[in-house]
Amino acid sequence: MNAPHRTALRAALSRMLVSTLLLGAALPGHAAGITIAIGSEPTTLDPQQRDDGAERAVTDNIFETLIERTPDGTLVPGLAAEMPTQVDALTWEFKLTPNVSFTNGEPFDAASVVASVMRIIDPEYNSEQLAYLGTIEGAEAVDDLTVHIKTTTPDPVLPARMYWMKMVPATYSEDENFGREPVGTGPYMFSDWAPGEGITLVRNDAYWDETPQIDDVTYRFIGEAGTRLSGLMAGELDLIRNLYPEFASAVPKAITTQGLETSTLVLSTTNPVMEDPKVRRALNLAIDRKALAESLFAGKANPVYGQIVNPKSFGFNDSLPQYDYDPETAKALIEEAGATGKTITLVGESGRWLKDRELIEAVGAYWSEIGLTVDIRIEEFGEYLNQLFDKENRPDAIFVTNSDELLDADRPMTATLEYNASYASNTDEEMAAQIQAARSEIDVEARKALYTEITQKAYDLDYLAPLLNQEDIYGLSERLEWTPRIDAKLLVKEMSVSE
């Protein structure tokens, strides 16, 4: 065999070798699919119908919104080309990103935005998400890539609301198959839904923005925390959420991030013992929040800063301190108020939120230590809700966990502090008026100033005893790389697999 032949042979051999290696490398590359556990099987993949976290985990990857958030919560343009501008107090103008289409070929344009808005606010359609979108009155196309969205009252939260509302294709969203085989503009496309078993999405290779790394993602429906954990340990799953703090050390990788949920006690300001501000102040001073975070949440929760507003939310008052733990002063205040030995009722539930019962019982114990008799009532959830929403008879203290999906003070303030709106236990009409004013104050600084006043007053008069900002805990497989987000979305495009 002469030299050129040998060279050719060697070249052929090395090509074979290289291609084998590449192929070999490509095989695990093909396995760049991941499996995520969600708590229940979605009832539909229509992203505008239900208020269901399991469904959102899937549709967040198929559909997109005009406005997005960065992982730390800042609002940025998504399908919108830039942040919206206000035409007048009731009208917001959105410019759209050009050359985007839905994966079935329908264009994403002003018509599809109008269709998406009109569809979700249609009373006939009866979306559960209206709670997040309440003020939106309608939308109209100005030109192909410009839309006006109208609100019933001036609404400063509108950009955050548009972060919530997913854009659907104008024509196909009317098809009865839409909820089973959804089509969006997002980085992943629906592939398969085997009822009871799983849902699979594949990468949208024609995605208008940066193409993600992971090829496909399968969602499995596992409600039981212990079962999710064992699935992760057995290598069947790559990502589980709502990991119990005590299991964080048992999984390959556990990561946490500041969550949206804040636990609180809503305190009555009118019931016999509770009407004295000294008593309410004592209740706040009696709770050792640091100890609660350490012992119940293995440190994966943070004592609040004198308010229920999430530190990442608009309206967070950064001049308020963390509550002191001072049982001696608390005891003295109770004595001063003549409340020693008096009974207060603490109402709560069990099993809805992480460690709810333990938190309630611990708080009850702290309150007993300062000389009160605490009647802890853990109610069945339906009965608990009846008491939570009862406008006539407010419990002395009722436990609730507030989740601030829109990262804006309006919803937590309305829910916990606005007299006669939801489950506030005070009768402060002035504060209620301020909360209403803040809801439609368009001037950002004026609005911020209103929330500063509201949170300061609620702190000074102890309308609430907020407890902990909880952290979200995720369990990851060894190979999955991901940084969790403040809004708890599981965006597969932000994940990668190392192999």
Next chain:
Amino acid sequence: MGTFILRRAFQGLLVVLGVTIVVFIATRLIGDPAKVMLPLSASDAQRVAFEAQFGLDKPLDQQFFAFIGDLMSLDFGESIWQRKPALDVVLGKLPKTLELIGAGMFLAVVIGIPLGAIAAIRPDGLFDRLIVGLSLTGLSIPQFWLGLLLIMIFAVGLGWLPTSGTGTLAHLILPAVTLAVPAMARIMMLVRSSVINELNQQYVRTAKARGLSFLRVLFQHAMRNALVPVLTLAGWEVISAWAGYTVVVETVFAWPGLGFTAMKAIGQSDLFLLQAIVFVVAVGIVIVNILLDVLFKLIDPRIKDA
């Protein structure tokens, strides 16, 4: 026999109707779906609109008569949680639960009966003691814990089987075993004591004296007589699994059946779905009971038509 079955079916119909009405009343007393389903921060107006959509704002007596009317055409209304006709949801989940119960009860019977019979051959022998010990263990282990233990050993530790889910035969093994264990234990104990009892009867001694082989005596006589109580127990096991004992197993193994759905329906205060579930379960129990009655009559014609 025909009139016997008809009479049983009619009685069963009354039972189903009664149970369904009780459930209607009970579900209206517990929980309020508008509060449970909507976000806690939804406004009161949104809750009122929600109630109106599902007719929950109407007076209770109106709701009740509408319910009875719809019941006649097997219309249970739309599941609040699934937004589909409630009966369709139930019938869609039914096959998975039947698969689980079928596999679990099959294991319980084919393992429980022979082991119980073998244990009875030499009461207090080594094998008997082993069987009794195992039965007691099987009866005392909480199913929830047993399920997680099996997952830890066979799925996480050894990696032989999947931890949860459904789709292949491998997925069925652990849930079926978990469901089978307590039933198997009870069946083993009952077979054992019935066979011991039979083997002490006069006719067995006669048969042996006639020169019949022990195995023939065991299987042709003793076992046959022991069959009625064992069948009764097996029927009861099927009914109790059907009436809700699969809930635990379905939850632990993320098995998408009726028990899991029932838990969810309760959690979501889905009145309409709950009514449909209870109706289907009640019908199932009536059917199993009728089948058992027929079977008993075939085995032992002396059983009265009471």
